[in-house]
Amino acid sequence: MTKLFPLPLFLLPGGRAKLRIFEPRYLRLVRECSANQEGFVLAMMQGKRLYKYGTLVDIVDFETLSDGLLGITIAGRQRVEILSTDQEADKLWVGDIRALNDWPHDEYLDDDQADDKAHIAAGLKHVFAAHPEHAEQYEAAPFDDLTWSCQRWLEILPLSNAQKQWFIAQESAEEAKQFISQLLEEEVE
Template sequence: MASIPLFPLGNAVFPAGVLRLRIFEVRYLNLIERCVADDTPFGVVPLLAGSEIRKPEGGEVLAQAGTLVRIEEKTTPMPGLLQITCSATQRFRLRDSEQGQYGLWHGTADLLDDDPVLPVPKRLQACANALGALIAQLQRSGTPAHLMPVIPPFRLDECGWVADRWAELLPLPMEEKAALLLSSDPLHRLALIHTALGDRQLLPPDDAEQDPLAGN
């Protein structure tokens, strides 16, 4: 069990993902400076309700799942503004959380094990193919490496990696993203992503009609 500072966000980040943030609220400027000075991570937690930016009425509702991230790069374009690039490391289950005097959230969490490395089965290969095609399209269009939403190494043969990248990219409800974060079965996560891609017509018709929970 670990005690960690929390950053509620309107999206989820998964292990091996990249997170880029522009920080201007005082509570988070202080948090980032402390994490850089101490070389410690902070926890990103999906917001189920409320706003990323602090409002007088509050109303922030945090999911019971999140991911630790480490700050890899920090720049200060102007006073009172930080731009950071973070790498996501380990998922956690949030036991409890509380908001401090200045609006910064802290919580205690159980760290979750890393995914086992499982190959993408044939019935779910379309998920990996679609992600590979998206990466190639972004590269062909000249998207700078520092703005790519998916960063190398591209582990398109691993269930967990493919599922996690789609979970970050797709506009799924935050409750669903939180549930995916808590899932310890990367094969099941990828099957759920396959269904989500099919529902959004992001898979070829033949692949979308297959039962992702059936055998290879």
């Protein structure tokens, strides 16, 4: 069974985030995942149950924070469907998961799609410039990758958990691209 970490944080493949770890069950999760060189699933909760979709993440860095707590940096690897869940004695969530295919990347675009790509990338660059805490997660942000840019937008937009679950369940970035393009057009008007 895969370890599950319920957080209100939404992360998709290619995304990165920093976490503060202090609860004993999550310290165990980090210790065991690191020792076994395996990832864990970042999952969202609805009440006392986990949502159906999450993201398998890898721990890519560790640090001791100024308050003495453990800090980790995680990177999204793959979208997953959570098939079943259970809690261990210390209340750590575990579950059976099924890997979902990655969203296709945009190798061939027509002129309209290229315009959307440029508009979405420019908007994301503007957000990263205004909020360097997002930008600092990425050494070289591939803004020219439409799928990557759409995934980063979905992570930072103030969407409901139900909306996030709907987007993560999609088979491509197409719905996200249309949604983000529409938001950016409305912002300009």
